[in-house]
Amino acid sequence: MSLYKDFIEKFSHIQLLRQIEQLLEWDQQVCMPAAAVEIRSKQLAYLASLLYKETTSAAYRDALEAMIDINTENIKIKDLSFTEAANLREWARDFKRMTKLTKSFIQTYYTVVTKATEVWKEAKKTANFALFSPWLQKVVALNQEKANLLGYTTTPYDALLDLYEPGITTEDLSSLFSDLEYFLLDKVKRTSGKNSPYEVYFEGSFAQADLMSFNQLILDSLGLYNNHNSRVDFSVHPFCMGIHPTDVRFTIHKDNGLLENIFATLHEGGHALYELGLSKEEWATPAGQAASMGLHESQSRWWEVMVGKSLPFWKYFYPKFQMIFPQFKQLALSDFYQHINHIRPSCVRIYADEITYPLHIILRFKLEKQLIEGTIEVEDVPHLWNDEMKRLLGITPTNDAEGCLQDIHWSSGSFGYFPTYALGNIYAAQCFHAFEQSFPAWKENIATGKFSFMRDWLRERIHQFGRIYSVAQIIQSITETPMAVQSYKEYITQKYTNLAIF
């Protein structure tokens, strides 16, 4: 057997362990009886320690090092396919990253973020930043240590960003986001700041079963067949978990509003399609894993926003929607379309519209970058947050619960993650622009319920590659230009000009 095949044979159980870990996490959010939380944390801690041991063992390193120089990434064996060579490169990078973090660091880190998350929940509930502040200090310090262990050349924030969006630097983001901020600030100023005039139609309650019927129509169109290779459930926070291309699970929020749930279905469904489109054959290798969090987010935003908030989409679905929810028979499609694209600054990121959303991310990026670089103090976060919110969106949170305490990410240690949300929008717009040129008739197809050509295009141009190519390479190959914010700006200008919003 070749060294490469032997390596797969010997170490594919590592990916099985990751899948099992994911299943336990999914189960915890969706099925697990509440009282089992303590034993579940023991099960997960054991799996994590086993995974660490297996991915950093001498046997693993030696087997990998026999095929590739882990430091220089020079490949030592011959006759590899392009995919096999890419896998070696990604395994080497993963190994380097994993072994830089010591076991004791990881243990301390998880103990602190677990506790910090509990404290954050309480602090958010009582809008009490002082309660969370000492824990945020600990988490920031640990992330600074993490960045030092991982190594960087320019700023420690680069090391953290690289965990979620390989290939993008803090400098790239700063320039990208300053361009975007300038553009969006101008747009926000042109909006009314008032509620949608059609808000009243969405105030009543609705039957859960009706929502599920309508969602099922969407899932069928997207090609997500419940209980075949995917499933949808309810959970406190919507999420998607791709255990394997034959086992992709996502959730929507049980108690949320009608539109929120429909767009969550499209958003998580977009994530699910990416996971389902990964290679089954490469399930145990990086070629079978998503390229980055930003590219993942581009897939969810593609279906949620580029498609799901487009007129053609609702030309097809609105009559069906009105059949299931007859109260909307009084609301014209054009008004419904206006409503779902209404722009209004609000303090809470997860309810933000398409224009203000990236500004929420830019705010977080600036603050977390400065925290990690040590140029601002944790205690200054609330007033810096509020000042920036005023400057960007013209509003001030009434308290820290809807201000700097609103998101879980910092308490769970995910510094470097937020920017991927904005990158997702940029990637999506850029790829969509290329897609429109290949399929000028996409609107007519979507408006008559044809979706598979679009899903197939994404699968062929993005999903199937896994980590074989970098995000930059994927974007370049689709758009024939480097990653840039131009398409996103054009898309926004055109759409909202047509909507007569600006």
Next chain:
Amino acid sequence: MSLYKDFIEKFSHIQLLRQIEQLLEWDQQVCMPAAAVEIRSKQLAYLASLLYKETTSAAYRDALEAMIDINTENIKIKDLSFTEAANLREWARDFKRMTKLTKSFIQTYYTVVTKATEVWKEAKKTANFALFSPWLQKVVALNQEKANLLGYTTTPYDALLDLYEPGITTEDLSSLFSDLEYFLLDKVKRTSGKNSPYEVYFEGSFAQADLMSFNQLILDSLGLYNNHNSRVDFSVHPFCMGIHPTDVRFTIHKDNGLLENIFATLHEGGHALYELGLSKEEWATPAGQAASMGLHESQSRWWEVMVGKSLPFWKYFYPKFQMIFPQFKQLALSDFYQHINHIRPSCVRIYADEITYPLHIILRFKLEKQLIEGTIEVEDVPHLWNDEMKRLLGITPTNDAEGCLQDIHWSSGSFGYFPTYALGNIYAAQCFHAFEQSFPAWKENIATGKFSFMRDWLRERIHQFGRIYSVAQIIQSITETPMAVQSYKEYITQKYTNLAIF
């Protein structure tokens, strides 16, 4: 730290691995998308190999051997509690058993039974024993080899029986079952062999949601609070999985009839109460595990039959049942009670009544004992089965699908398991007799909806002990007599005489 505490600290991850394995099995039956079956079998095979490695390692053996002589069970360390000493004894027994089966045997065994189960499904579907016969031969041969590896003195069947019901021998069973057979044959002869006259009331369809409402009342009474420390779902075959005393999951059959589902809820709920009653502190040790499959079955039959098919139970529940299912307002409680205890021989074990059920087990016990002892051939099974069915129940299966192909157990290799179903009834009746003497007013309590005194009694007298005591010791302590069939016979005679059935 003491050797004992050190051992727990070092090896409790073995129990975590078992819990994780159980969760994956539960998920496969209840949640998993169908297409994931292939990757799931890889995940489970990996966990099984890891468990085998961990439970047979030299490090594990040495740590255990430092505390107890694994062969003689002589304890080498001092100042142990009764529970701690019992745990050492059970760990030693488990280790001896596990290391007798070689890794290559286990791999061959699981490969064969996995394939045999697939073939059995097809054979049952087409009522084609010839298709299954060569695979049954393989499974029998592997079970003979298993018995040889495990070791025995009198008959190889003893070695298999011991896996499910430690302490019971084939000789015990033969004498017990021949006594029972003589008793039950006489009873069966006195029944009409006709359908219940009230069958017509149960022929219509019913709303799933109504069944769930009624089941919820039962679960509340039993003290099974969905989503707190347990949960109920639907699956193809009802089962109960006790992952931990804070995470017990059971299922009922989605497409089954109304009564079948209610009694399945009581049956699986009885299993669940046993698992919930095990010690939380001893979760990682034998003291936190159920004593035997037979004792487990006694708990399910207790709630399903001794309670669930009793008049006091329905005095309380029948008015509620009639509220939810108004079609039963025409059927008097006494007639309903008569109906649920109607006796009529049928070919299919899982639909059998209280009187004929043990005869189905006795038939299987005799056949599987002879198969393992090599005194009958696999090819003779169909006609031996049919002859015995005629002799015991006076009926003949129309084909092998409702004859010797009806159960999954043999294809999955579980020789030695069937007897525990009959033992469960015997244990339940014997313990119930003792219970009645302690609580002569149990009927009045149950008839007014008081259930907790009964659950507490079972918890105190059975559940909390786990494997600290043998089943024989538990029965002796409750009833002050050894295990015997007398109480069961008295219970049957009294109940069915009162029902004027014989």
